[in-house]
Amino acid sequence: MFAAKRASKVLLGSAVSAAAVFGAVSMVNQSRDTNTLQNDVSVSTIKKSNVDLPSRANLLSRLSKTDKFDVLIIGGGATGTGCALDASTRGLNVALVEMNDFASGTSSKSTKMAHGGVRYLEKAFWELSKAQLDLVIEALNERAHMLNTAPHLCKILPIMIPVYNYWQVPYFYVGTKMYDLFAGSQNLKSSYLLSPSRASEVAPMLDASKLKAGLVYHDGSFNDSRMNSSLAITAIEKGATVLNYVQIKQLVKNKETGKVEGAIAVDRETGDEYQIKAKVVVNATGPYSDRLLQMDQSPTGLPDDSVLQKINENATVSTKIAVPNPKMVVPSAGVHIVLPSFYCPKEIGLLDAQTSDGRVMFFLPWQGKVLAGTTDIPMKQIPENPTATEADIQDILKELQHYINFPVKREDVLSAWAGIRPLVKDPRKADSGSGSTQQLVRSHFLFTSPSNLVTISGGKWTTYREMAEETIDEVVKVGQFNSKPCVTKKLKLVGGENWNPNLSALLSQKYHLSSAMSEHLANNYGTRAPLICELFNEDPRNKLPVALAGQENVSVFGHVDYDSFRYPYTIGELKYSLKYEYARNCLDFLMRRTRYAFLDAKQALNAVEGTVKVMGDELGWDSKKRQDEIQQATEYIKTFGV
Template sequence: MSRLLRSTLAKSCLAAGAVVGGTIIYLDFIKPKRKSLIVDSYKPLRKDYPSPPTRKELVDQLGGTKKFDVLIIGGGAVGTGCAVDAATRGLNVCLLEKTDFASGTSSKSTKMAHGGVRYLEKAIFQLSKAQLDLVIEALNERGNMLRTAPHLCTVLPIMIPVYNYWQVPYFFAGCKMYDWFAGRQNLRSSTILSREQAEALAPMMDITNLKAACVYHDGSFNDARMNSTLAITAIENGATVLNYFNVDQLLKNDKGELYGVRATDLETKKTYEIKATSVINATGPFADKILEMDEDPQGLPPKQEQKPKMVVPSSGVHIVLPEYYCPTTMGLLDPATADGRVMFFLPWQGKVLAGTTDTPEKFVPENPIPTEEDIQDIIREMQKYLVFPIDRNDVLSAWSGIRPLVRDPSTVAKDGDSGSGSTEGLVRSHLLVQSPSGLVTISGGKWTTYREMAQETIDYVVKNFDFNGKNIKPCQTNELVLIGGDDYSKNYSARLIHEYKIPLKLAKHLSHNYGSRSAMILELYSSSDYNKLPVTLAASQEFIPKHLEVSPENQLSYQSFDEPFTVAELLYSLKYEYTRTPIDFLARRTRLAFLNAREAMSAIDGVVEIMSNELNWDKETKEKMRRDAVKYIGNMGISPKKFDVEQFTIK
């Protein structure tokens, strides 16, 4: 090497060293430091959120509004999503739900905000652009859910056990492609774990023949609470949102054009004629019921039940097990069950969620019930991965939901075939159609894509209906933070503990389900010793106030204190979240019935007594509410050896 070249290299090295050194000095000693995160994460708790309109006030708005811009039928994920989207654009919105928010499919999902690794595999091997588009769309919306509802959604690592060496690169490549298609929305990078690492993270897993484990990341969330949060967010933005309102008839003019509905308040039995510029059918698996009414010139439902044309119904069952059946911070994925499906075993709300099955249905049941065969099917599949036997009595709860799989009604064969059969190959995409009367129907999809489906629907309505020159904003929901997400941080439970001196389990439960609204519940909690009681003890002889009746079924035990659902939470739910029945509270505002059906059964009497006192029920209404709750929860997978629904005794 020449002397000149050595001299040049030396000078270059010195120059580079000087630049690096100068940069380090600037960054470490000269540049001002950022303020500590404690400044933002420990803002004062807000306890003064205004009360929403009462249900009566919302009902009164029906009579006080000559004509709504948008009327939505259905209060599930997509219906409430449409209400939020339309209301935040400045449209006058009315939403009617026959039962309660998330009373159907929207409370019975796998609780995952995900793109769908199964669909990615199909997209690659079947060269299906439709499948790939669905994955990319869902991955984008997954990021939106985590951003707009940070208290309800969290990132969850999911482990895929691999028992053959040749499958290790196959599964890892699939995980990396999943990361790649997520783009900037990717949550965390996928990785491979050794046999020993997998055993350390999941000691309950059988590693006898395990070669490695691939780990990718998706989102986990509380579906029913997300649904009620959307409904209340819509109300806060001016929408008239009502549960327990049944649409009896679609109203049409002489030209057959839809101009509104006739609906009945199921609480007062009073009927209302509600007019609207546009009507949206967002009833999920029940979309065909509204379409059948639309086919009738008078807008009335058929006298006999019809086979669905748009919806291809399929029931999926999930079970819940104690927390020791799965790692507390990581889920497991069975990528290929005996019938070709995938099955998840996921930590959720302090328990383990396992599922799902896939059973084609000819009709859409109002309240599908899991069969013992379905429960045993999940247990058998899960047993392949565990080093200890699964006890049927450990099944704390089970439920069945109808997937809103759809196809264009115009493609249905003339012989009336409903398309029943295996649904494993169907894509979970959605369908948006308008009938000749003007009825707009949105159906299909999945929870993860609810926001995009709502945006597409309202975009269509704005484009195709005349709102008399009204100034309508573009879609706002990409940036809108849902109620409870404002000022929320992942350490919010610590703030609650410091302020109210409550147990960690209660703090986590409230912060992860109510976010920044938790302090309002804890204000009620702190106001009396009675409000601090678990709802399972609310009707116990030793605690019940004198003005409430006493039921002998509730007994004190350690288990009674195991679930963090309190009287204060019930009182908050009644005032702020439109809870109207014990099932609303036990199954949807809280998830007690989904997490532990036996404990939920023990809480029925206390919840009925408190609600009766708050809502002024008569004796007949109280008994009906109690019977309905017993029937509903009694069908949620409690072991027949442990429970007698007719006698309502836990043995």
């Protein structure tokens, strides 16, 4: 972005440098009046709606001072935050606690697709399974709701199935048309057939000599962890008390009836304990569900960690076990890798429907890169930090090489990770020990234990909203609440209010941003983006990449890491995440509020110290805390395939 040979010095802290980095776009005279559209992204309106957002200290105070909540939700992933939003909009007094960060587990490690599942439709056909078909129809309906409620985070993505045998052309064509049909009025766009030559033009990286056709259908692509944090923040704005880094230590039970009446929680930042009373408690901890169920079965509500402590006695960060020998969750690891953009068309995804071992592989454009995956590896225990092994990475690369007509190289892998996908089975039924998967629930699973603990598990990202609706229906029944009806089908999440597709252009015009920066902000923050732009205006240093935080006085080009400018993650964006999105540590920002480490782990490593510098200054960290943060973030990001 810079030419070092043309100049010898630059004052990076100056407004001139910031303008050079991000580019000041020329204003084009418009033939139509844009005042109405600009009102949609009015800074004053957006600021007014955010002024009342409570601080973490205020939320903790509310947690301690509330005599009894209507519902306590344990778990801050997609399902938990979805439940908090649903319950709060029905008029219930809601508390949610998450022991780590929002989307710190499975909810940030998905395939980033809002989809019905073409493979489930195929299974429904061949197995004559109504359950599989119902799952597809349910997900197709919910896909439309995701695109509507978070239009800045969820986009329509065409996906092409390369066809290499003539007999497969009618088979896949009928399949994609059936996919359209079952979507009904919620269908995004009609599927269509491409000739071999047209398919090669769309995806020149494919081997054209083998192509017989291309089938294109449409699904949704979204930013999973930002969707998760948006659910949490929207729930807070609707009155819920939602907190990350608060861990459940014990379930509180009535001594006479044995019913769960709340929990004792610990603020992991301060060590302070809180006794949270609630009429109904929800277990929405995903892969960790069995741990809460074990606590539920204990008369004291305490976990038995003796086995866990023995297993983890000499474990490393990547080998620690979170839940040994789960009884309800049947875990498997889904592995994904991120590659440069030339591995896939920029505007269309690819689906390999027939891999060498029968699995389905996706290669999708995402955040300017290519997301490839996934493997499906059965596991017996649930790790604390699942990681992608070198064998997993090579497995995906090997499959990719089958139809890419240039060398697939290991050094092209920018990041790699693993997430736990929980299939579930009813823990109340005896396990035959045969290893059969017949008892597995392919959709989500909801039940209430004799102690009135409501547990929701399984399912997938696309169906989070319906899972939440069914869960809160059960909560209303258990708690005998007189609540309002569910409204989440049409409720806009933060950033989706008053959104329009011209937002990127309006940001570029009003704040003189480059098109790349305005698109980044519009697509990740929606109508909240002007808050970040105002931070740019307040201090030009806020436009700098986070990797350069603390280096404002560097004046010689040779001392600057120019790769930092390839990514749009700025000091201003970091300050916004601290003030408005409850980011509490370095990884919260680099992995979940932004997707830096998921997109390029090596470059994210270079941004750790700058991120810690800004967060330390804003949150008042001492030198030890800063060093601990640098060490922990560095160790964790290094597990992402670098």
